[in-house]
Amino acid sequence: MSLNVNLSKRLEKVASYLPAGAFFADIGSDHAYLPCFVCLQDSSTTAVAGEINEGPYESAVHTVKQNNLEARIDVRLGDGLAVLKEDEVHQVVIAGMGGALIRNILETGKEKLKSVNQIIAQPNIDARSVRRWFLANGYVLEDEAILEENGHIYEILTAKRKIAVSPYLEEQLEKQLLFGPYLLKQPNAVFYKKWRHEYEKLQNVLSQMEKAKTKDVEKIEQFNRELNWMEEILYDENKDNE
Structure with a gap:
């Protein structure tokens, strides 16, 4: 008997970027809630749910069985994209990890x-x-999207292979990579909240670095540049609120 799979706001937003009839992999699928939700919404979708840890893998298998989706969701135990065969899926979802780990999974x-x-x-x-x-x-x-849920702020990014015009401007590339080119264009209250917090954190980091006996001059310059960018953004917020 199928369950009513309720997703968090962030995973609902992730799911909204998938096309109809997707054949996708959800890497680090945990309980397989995302692939089950998508497959229950769209009968033409199929998925691979990949999980590296035995416990979540068993939970994912259980969720898929409860929803009678064994024919459309293949749950696999393995590390990152190693669970996939070559030329198998058309979309990949990786959610709920640090950016550096996501980058390493994609690179590996x-x-x-x-x-x-x-x-x-x-x-x-x-x-x-x-x-x-x-x-x-x-x-x-x-x-890109940014949202807050249960006291945490999340960014969601979707990218496609060379079929769209790049959103980046060469002279603003580093700034856009930090803040997100789409989020910079249409900042919302959550965006400003995130960068107020990051501004305070970076101020504290710089304060400690300046006190160090051996200074990392290059890093201090980079952080000061980023601090200036944050000040510009927060100034814009204050101007909009006047």
């Missing part, structure tokens, strides 16, 4: 991405690492 499993025309990533931190990987590997950032 690059040979499995030949047939993948869309990647949807939801990094918990360091979205810049994911944007940079997309840029270096032929995936064009197509859209």
